[in-house]
Amino acid sequence: MNMAVKTRAGQETAADERTEEFSVRQREVLDAVLALMVEEGDGFSMAAVCRRASCSKETLYNWFGDRDGLLTATVQWQASKVKMPVLPGEGLSRVALERALAGFAANWLAVLTSDLSIALNRAAVSHAGQGAGSGKSRLGEIVLTNGPDAMRRRLDPLFAAGRDAGLLAFEDAAEPFRAFFGLAIGDTQIRVLLGGTVRLTEAEREHRAALAAKQFLALYGT
Amino acid sequence: MNMAVKTRAGQETAADERTEEFSVRQREVLDAVLALMVEEGDGFSMAAVCRRASCSKETLYNWFGDRDGLLTATVQWQASKVKMPVLPGEGLSRVALERALAGFAANWLAVLTSDLSIALNRAAVSHAGQGAGSGKSRLGEIVLTNGPDAMRRRLDPLFAAGRDAGLLAFEDAAEPFRAFFGLAIGDTQIRVLLGGTVRLTEAEREHRAALAAKQFLALYGT
DNA sequence: TTGACGCCGTACCGTACGGTACGGTACAGA
DNA sequence: TCTGTACCGTACCGTACGGTACGGCGTCAA
Numbered sequence: 068m069n070m071a072v073k074t075r076a077g078q079e080t081a082a083d084e085r086t087e088e089f090s091v092r093q094r095e096v097l098d099a100v101l102a103l104m105v106e107e108g109d110g111f112s113m114a115a116v117c118r119r120a121s122c123s124k125e126t127l128y129n130w131f132g133d134r135d136g137l138l139t140a141t142v143q144w145q146a147s148k149v150k151m152p153v154l155p156g157e158g159l160s161r162v163a164l165e166r167a168l169a170g171f172a173a174n175w176l177a178v179l180t181s182d183l184s185i186a187l188n189r190a191a192v193s194h195a196g197q198g199a200g201s202g203k204s205r206l207g208e209i210v211l212t213n214g215p216d217a218m219r220r221r222l223d224p225l226f227a228a229g230r231d232a233g234l235l236a237f238e239d240a241a242e243p244f245r246a247f248f249g250l251a252i253g254d255t256q257i258r259v260l261l262g263g264t265v266r267l268t269e270a271e272r273e274h275r276a277a278l279a280a281k282q283f284l285a286l287y288g289t
Numbered sequence: 290m291n292m293a294v295k296t297r298a299g300q301e302t303a304a305d306e307r308t309e310e311f312s313v314r315q316r317e318v319l320d321a322v323l324a325l326m327v328e329e330g331d332g333f334s335m336a337a338v339c340r341r342a343s344c345s346k347e348t349l350y351n352w353f354g355d356r357d358g359l360l361t362a363t364v365q366w367q368a369s370k371v372k373m374p375v376l377p378g379e380g381l382s383r384v385a386l387e388r389a390l391a392g393f394a395a396n397w398l399a400v401l402t403s404d405l406s407i408a409l410n411r412a413a414v415s416h417a418g419q420g421a422g423s424g425k426s427r428l429g430e431i432v433l434t435n436g437p438d439a440m441r442r443r444l445d446p447l448f449a450a451g452r453d454a455g456l457l458a459f460e461d462a463a464e465p466f467r468a469f470f471g472l473a474i475g476d477t478q479i480r481v482l483l484g485g486t487v488r489l490t491e492a493e494r495e496h497r498a499a500l501a502a503k504q505f506l507a508l509y510g511t
Numbered sequence: 512t513t514g515a516c517g518c519c520g521t522a523c524c525g526t527a528c529g530g531t532a533c534g535g536t537a538c539a540g541a
Numbered sequence: 542t543c544t545g546t547a548c549c550g551t552a553c554c555g556t557a558c559g560g561t562a563c564g565g566c567g568t569c570a571a
Binding site for chain 2: 185188214
């Protein structure tokens with residue numbers, strides 16, 4: 068066990084969203100894992116990873132400790148790659164706000180329905196249920212931090228700025244986020260996770276995102 | 290392989306929501322599986338089921354064919370137990386509509402955050418990602434049919450009745466469902482599935498449900 | 512040149528688990 | 542009483558896979 072991770076730079080201290088620093092070779096391996104997860108979901112074997120990445124098991128275990136470590140590193144590596152659209156801060160106007168929200172929603176929909184996101188979310192959901200105490204494998208936690216939580220950390224300041232600018236009105240600070248999340252995502256995520264054949268086109272995403280932004284402003288706009 | 294299932298009454302022909310007819314003893318076994326899934330998630334062993342239900346492996350395989358068959362039967366058995374609140378049909382008023390929606394949302398939130406639903410959804414999500422062609426194991430399909438789809442089959446007529454009564458206005462028939470789903474559920478389901486510590490009290494569920502109903506009517510009411 | 516090091520490839524070990532086989536028991540019907 | 546059936550309990554088999562050990566090879570520094 069011994070939590071090896073020799074070559075890896077970052078420690079595992081609550082580094083959920085900090086960009087881990089992996090060597091080039093390590094990133095190749097992690098990308099191979101990502102590809103495998105898209106193809107076979109969780110449940111890929113370590114041997115398959117070695118075959119795919121042309122590396123040895125020994126190296127794998129030296130670098131990542133055990134299977135859970137590899138999985139965790141993979142999720143963190145992918146999380147570090149996701150980029151979110153920039154949100155305006157100062158000098159908000161109503162149209163700027165609506166555009167920002169629509170753009171954000173469209174991007175988020177695209178991410179959530181991507182094969183990669185689906186595979187990772189599935190893995191995280193699976194692991195969240197194993198082992199009652201859920202001892203190790205903080206996969207769910209990591210995905211949560213880089214998913215809904217990250218989304219909220221980006222949106223809440225925007226909502227606050229909107230209220231300061233007199234564009235929005237709400238009491239409970241948690242309310243607008245939940246409403247916007249619901250309007251934008253709806254049942255899309257659970258459908259794709261359950262394997263429903265949901266293939267959103269770019270146009271559909273834009274349409275839904277625009278609608279969500281409009282409806283959100285109808286509810287919380289002044 | 291031979292798809293045994295000797296004693297079982299119903300056939301597996303698209304019986305996703307029809308109440309399967311299991312013998313009393315079989316239902317005991319399936320309840321044991323449900324309990325195990327709550328405790329250990331998917332990944333319980335067949336031996337554990339036998340221990341829990343005091344039955345033999347041979348019987349298990351005679352009845353359910355293989356592990357996937359047992360899992361499928363369990364999900365169907367649980368689905369057949371879920372009851373949804375009755376929705377009004379004729380003589381709708383605005384307040385009746387709002388009450389119905391709030392009640393429906395509150396009930397749905399309670400179901401989604403129950404340990405049993407979480408365990409089953411997790412299992413279905415996991416299995417939806419295994420085996421690229423997703424050959425067997427229609428777990429995701431079943432949960433989808435008895436989850437969001439069932440919800441929608443109940444709500445759509447209500448929305449249509451509301452429109453007929455002049456209480457609602459919408460173009461796309463799919464729109465109000467998605468909006469209501471989003472407003473009611475928000476990010477709650479994905480959070481619980483990912484293991485986030487979300488413990489909604491009865492009061493919180495009622496509050497959110499009432500808010501969702503109110504907001505829905507603000508968007509689609511006349 | 513030599514040695515240390517990091518890594519690949521592969522063989523190997525232990526175990527957990529899905530699935531099968533079989534003996535033993537209770538019971539129902541002839 | 543005999544016979545068939547349905548089931549329990551358990552021993553057993555085959556395999557897949559996580560994890561380890563080891564030999565060989567290229568590289569780099571002394």
